Amino acid sequence: xxxxxxxxxTSRRAFLRGSVAAAAGVVTASAAQAGTPDPLITDVQPxxxxxxxxxxxxxxxxxxxxxSDVVRRNxxxxxxxTISSINFTPIHALDGTITPQGCAFERHHxxxxxLRKEDYRLMINGxxxxxxxxxxxxxxxxxxxxxxYFCECAANTGMEWAGAQLNGAQFTHGMIHNMEYTGVPLRTxxxxxxxxxxxxxxxxxxxxxxxxxxxxxRSIPMGKALGDCLVAFKANGEALRKEHGYPVRLVVPGWxxxxxxxxxxxxxxxxxxxxxxxxxxxxxxxxxxxxxxxWTWVMDAKSVITSPSPQAPITxxxxxxxxxxxxxxxxxxxxxxxxxxxxxxxxxxxxxAKEGEAKALTRFYLDTxxxxxEMLLQSRAMDDxxxxxxxxxxxxxxxxxxxxYHNNCIQTxxxxxxxxxxNVEVS
Amino acid sequence: xxxxxKFTLVAGITISATATAVWPxxxxxxxxxxxxxxxxxxxxxxxDGRGLPEGSGDVWTGDEVFAEHCAACHGxxxxxxxxxxxxxxxxxxxxxxxxxxxVGSYWPHLSTVWDYVNRSxxxxxxxxxxxxxxxxxxxxILYSNNLVDDDFVLSHENFAEFEMPNADGFIxxxxxxxxxxxxxxxxxxxxxxDSVEITMRAAVLDVTPDxxxxxxxxxxxxxxxxxxxxxxxxxxxxxxxxxxxxxxxGEKVFRKCKACHQVGEGAKNRVGPQLNDVMGRAAGAVxxxxxxxxxxxxxxxxxxxxxxxxxxxxxxxxGFMKETRMAFAGLRSDEDIAAITAYLSTFGE
Numbered sequence: 001x002x003x004x005x006x007x008x009x010t011s012r013r014a015f016l017r018g019s020v021a022a023a024a025g026v027v028t029a030s031a032a033q034a035g036t037p038d039p040l041i042t043d044v045q046p047x048x049x050x051x052x053x054x055x056x057x058x059x060x061x062x063x064x065x066x067x068s069d070v071v072r073r074n075x076x077x078x079x080x081x082t083i084s085s086i087n088f089t090p091i092h093a094l095d096g097t098i099t100p101q102g103c104a105f106e107r108h109h110x111x112x113x114x115l116r117k118e119d120y121r122l123m124i125n126g127x128x129x130x131x132x133x134x135x136x137x138x139x140x141x142x143x144x145x146x147x148x149y150f151c152e153c154a155a156n157t158g159m160e161w162a163g164a165q166l167n168g169a170q171f172t173h174g175m176i177h178n179m180e181y182t183g184v185p186l187r188t189x190x191x192x193x194x195x196x197x198x199x200x201x202x203x204x205x206x207x208x209x210x211x212x213x214x215x216x217x218r219s220i221p222m223g224k225a226l227g228d229c230l231v232a233f234k235a236n237g238e239a240l241r242k243e244h245g246y247p248v249r250l251v252v253p254g255w256x257x258x259x260x261x262x263x264x265x266x267x268x269x270x271x272x273x274x275x276x277x278x279x280x281x282x283x284x285x286x287x288x289x290x291x292x293x294x295w296t297w298v299m300d301a302k303s304v305i306t307s308p309s310p311q312a313p314i315t316x317x318x319x320x321x322x323x324x325x326x327x328x329x330x331x332x333x334x335x336x337x338x339x340x341x342x343x344x345x346x347x348x349x350x351x352x353a354k355e356g357e358a359k360a361l362t363r364f365y366l367d368t369x370x371x372x373x374e375m376l377l378q379s380r381a382m383d384d385x386x387x388x389x390x391x392x393x394x395x396x397x398x399x400x401x402x403x404x405y406h407n408n409c410i411q412t413x414x415x416x417x418x419x420x421x422x423n424v425e426v427s
Numbered sequence: 428x429x430x431x432x433k434f435t436l437v438a439g440i441t442i443s444a445t446a447t448a449v450w451p452x453x454x455x456x457x458x459x460x461x462x463x464x465x466x467x468x469x470x471x472x473x474x475d476g477r478g479l480p481e482g483s484g485d486v487w488t489g490d491e492v493f494a495e496h497c498a499a500c501h502g503x504x505x506x507x508x509x510x511x512x513x514x515x516x517x518x519x520x521x522x523x524x525x526x527x528x529x530v531g532s533y534w535p536h537l538s539t540v541w542d543y544v545n546r547s548x549x550x551x552x553x554x555x556x557x558x559x560x561x562x563x564x565x566x567x568i569l570y571s572n573n574l575v576d577d578d579f580v581l582s583h584e585n586f587a588e589f590e591m592p593n594a595d596g597f598i599x600x601x602x603x604x605x606x607x608x609x610x611x612x613x614x615x616x617x618x619x620x621d622s623v624e625i626t627m628r629a630a631v632l633d634v635t636p637d638x639x640x641x642x643x644x645x646x647x648x649x650x651x652x653x654x655x656x657x658x659x660x661x662x663x664x665x666x667x668x669x670x671x672x673x674x675x676x677g678e679k680v681f682r683k684c685k686a687c688h689q690v691g692e693g694a695k696n697r698v699g700p701q702l703n704d705v706m707g708r709a710a711g712a713v714x715x716x717x718x719x720x721x722x723x724x725x726x727x728x729x730x731x732x733x734x735x736x737x738x739x740x741x742x743x744x745x746g747f748m749k750e751t752r753m754a755f756a757g758l759r760s761d762e763d764i765a766a767i768t769a770y771l772s773t774f775g776e
Contacts, residue, residue: 075636080510083685111682123460123468131460138456163627167635192452207471213553215546266468275474275536277543284597290522296600343623347616376623380614390610398605402526414625423629
């Protein structure tokens with residue numbers, strides 16, 4: 001994260017070449033519409049004559065090859081190594097709100113480990129009446145719940161503090177995913193172990209750690225631990241993926257992704273925070289005067305337009321245009337998203353695909369008509385606490401440019417008359 | 428049918444085992460954690476030093492242990508190599524444009540250093556250090572930050588006395604007061620500003636990764652196989668082509684090496700040299716990699732990375748090459764060594 005502004009020599013983006021080709025294709029198709037019969041309709045196509053794949057051609061299906069660009073991507077220069085690194089969800093190419101596990105961003109500290117359910121153990125110890133060990137099978141016997149939550153890395157948009165840097169919604173905002181989790185409330189497990197010996201719970205904490213070599217550990221205040229945290233073993237209906245903590249991870253709704261400990265192996269009730277590496281040297285936010293905020297757990301309300309965006313340019317020319325994006329808040333539900341086409345001078349309220357859900361992604365649409373002129377597209381989220389997503393200037397005024405984490409600023413895409421879009425900052 | 432019966436039998440045993448461990452909890456699930464188990468997993472150190480095992484380490488021992496286990500990534504003086512974390516320096520820079528956050532300049536608690544080194548380091552060989560090693564490394568990191576003299580000895584007894592320079596540099600999240608109270612209410616919808624100018628463009632910096640890799644894949648999805656076939660043909664003895672299972676096992680073992688060594692197309696020198704075509708290659712022959720003088724000496728004496736030498740080196744790097752810069756402790760199992768040499772043999776130039 002310290003290597004800001006070091007890059008490769010200039011080269012034209014591949015996806016822009018792609019978009020030009022796509023635009024040419026559209027032009028041809030439009031010409032066909034104008035008079036010449038479309039051979040895709042008038043000629044009998046091979047797929048309408050022969051046979052397709054049988055069932056079982058792919059016992060666990062993957063997306064068709066034409067979607068092979070919808071993948072997680074890494075920004076190599078960000079980290080020393082892919083073992084302790086992060087990649088980005090292709091949010092520019094997705095719609096709806098649920099992130100498929102296979103393209104949901106990954107963040108590892110010592111790599112994604114292989115841990116069989118049979119080898120899985122979860123210990124609860126510390127200030128509990130009975131220190132306990134659970135197997136995976138034990139966890140499946142507790143009453144369980146289903147909830148949809150977003151998981152956002154605290155460093156999402158962190159490369160944009162000092163200026164517009166990465167050219168694509170995937171890279172500026174892709175450290176996020178949104179899944180339906182199945183799991184046991186952390187509260188149920190803590191109560192099973194008994195909290196009488198802990199006494200007054202107000203000043204007690206829960207320390208959670210993973211089974212991987214980094215044994216990433218975080219301290220969570222008891223109030224949150226007894227609130228909505230889930231010990232989850234399924235996501236979007238199926239087992240967690242290895243890269244997301246198979247077989248069991250912690251879900252800490254609305255709070256930074258680093259606390260969602262993967263391969264969770266131990267939960268300890270303590271009389272104070274452990275002040276581990278990930279809650280002191282990392283995931284603390286340095287202000288302009290050199291002091292740093294700690295315990296900045298909640299992810300504030302944020303939104304981004306996913307299309308059009310640099311990786312998803314407009315390829316159809318002027319006329320009807322769907323502007324769409326995502327909004328979310330770690331404090332609660334999204335109540336409203338406004339969109340500006342002129343860099344924040346005027347705003348119109350977008351349509352939410354459905355009512356915002358607490359601590360989950362909300363999809364918004366602005367169904368509009370493009371006049372073919374350039375646009376400076378922005379979105380601005382509001383949540384049910386009345387919070388309004390700030391501009392980058394407002395954030396900088398309070399925090400300076402060295403915070404790394406928790407950058408929830410309004411994003412600007414500069415869309416040009418040819419439909420290409422670029423990440424920019426505006427006055 | 429017989430498989431199904433076997434499965435239910437096993438499941439039956441599990442149920443009875445669980446049923447014997449009934450706890451007063453609401454569900455009576457799980458079993459009591461044994462003291463040995465808690466001791467094995469609960470190794471966290473609290474900020475006041477609670478949890479520290481008995482032991483001690485001095486700066487000079489730390490210098491040696493650090494050179495052996497840490498310097499490959501963090502540098503001999505904890506200054507950091509490449510993108511790996513810098514552990515020393517940076518004091519007084521936290522309010523600068525590009526602050527350097529190190530143990531000395533930023534970390535508020537010494538317990539965090541001990542705890543993290545003990546449980547998570549060295550990278551790729553975590554939880555292999557003795558308590559005395561960890562005390563020594565911690566002492567050396569303090570020394571590298573000019574926070575102690577070279578005769579300093581850190582132990583469980585004086586640990587809690589040590590105060591980090593930035594201990595008072597943190598405040599608890601104050602966003603509710605400094606931000607939420609301001610960014611609130613009914614937002615502006617019209618005439619919100621007089622003019623809008625573009626002040627910065629991402630394309631000017633141009634640090635976004637190209638997506639050409641995926642385009643190539645999309646254009647030629649079936650290409651990789653012929654390439655592999657060609658590689659096998661080039662091998663001098665096609666009959667002794669490595670066993671695919673062994674190669675697959677070797678790929679897993681190679682994860683221990685990946686932090687420092689690359690193989691395959693486009694492999695580059697990192698902390699260690701790239702390893703394409705390493706089998707049968709003269710030692711110290713990768714262009715652009717700065718080898719240790721130990722390795723250069725043995726290379727001058729004609730060391731070649733054949734099966735035997737590579738196996739001996741991997742089994743005991745320091746035994747084979749005294750003062751090698753490779754911080755890896757070595758592979759304990761012969762199977763792992765056989766697997767990894769098989770895996771490496773699949774990478775040509």
